[in-house]
Amino acid sequence: MTIVYESARDTHHYQERFQLPCVAPAPFVRPGERGLFVRRPRGDRGGASPDSRYEAALGRWGLIPLFAGSQDYPATFEARGESASRERDFLQPWKRGHRCIVLADALYRRGENDQRMVRVTRADGEPLALAGLWNGWRAPDGQCVESFALLTLPSEEQPGERRAVFLREGWLDDWLHCPVEEAAACLRPYDLGKLLRTPVDEAPPREVA
Template identity: 50%
Template sequence: MIHHYQSAREPDPYAARFGIAFQPGPQLEVRPGQPGVFVRRPRADQLGNLQSPCDFEAVTGRWGLIPLFSKDGEDPLFEAPAESAAGERNYLQPWKRGHRCVVLADVLFEQGEGASTQRLSRADGKVLAIAGLWNAWRSPQGQCVESFAIFTVSAENGQRHAALLHDAWLEDWLACPVEETAAYLRPYVPASDLLRREVA
């Protein structure tokens, strides 16, 4: 279970990894149901406004993916299991459409053994890149609601952890064919590149 994360507070990771001139606001602790920033390839209906179809954009959406078939936007999905999301009705449409995204976070808080919480960061001090899935849902009133879920993978200890992406994978993750998606959703190795500390 992912309790919350601290969004990336500096513009450098957006510029260096995606070529995006994006200025984050004050560092935010993003919790399920709250707005957060994610990076994606632009929506198909926006491509005509871009210089290149390979461009990326930073978007603010709600953490809690709303399935296309939802009538009221309730019961959002915060975590998508990497092993089964492709076959689950809740995630099927955004998966098939290649609606993948990346959430950049300075720190991630996950459930540890028992009721403990672990603080996760990179040993080199760089931001974490979390694999995600986004969707655009239209409410009965006609409002377009952007939302996202974070992928999780099964760990050797039987728990689930966020699906973290290596820096070299980021553009490929966002642009690869749908059938190659699963190749990027695996436990992060080497584990020594990550710092885990129990905080509660």
């Protein structure tokens, strides 16, 4: 599904949507690299204001389950929206309501013929709000390593393919704060008419900073 995403770089998006004076994230994030995500404040930390509904965190794109033996746990970049609540790798984050949002200016994926990349953006120029799950894994040395996965749904236009879940603008707070039993209702196909898909020769080079 996803090859790389381009983080939302304008900090006013974090300020307007989440009242976060957010630091600029890495410009491009690939599976296994660190990315910025927004969640409701962790209850086991005292850093957030009591009135805060959101906080930003950095973590590895590739969720590390609680039972993992090391932080190199493989292939958890995507969580299937229709079954994440039952899958071993994602069961605990789903039950605990560890939901998050990744703001992205663009997402790069393979095109329909798999020969070229496609850069997916919102037609109105606003950032994509990608739905995800996060987890905090305790390393043997006691360090808490945070990580996340992006949720996906089956592609409507390409049978057999999957698409990242783009949250509707009015559902951002609901996704982060609604009861667990209501979360799946936020995972809906996005209106493709609101997206621009631009063919590009390749994804951004890894050395871009």
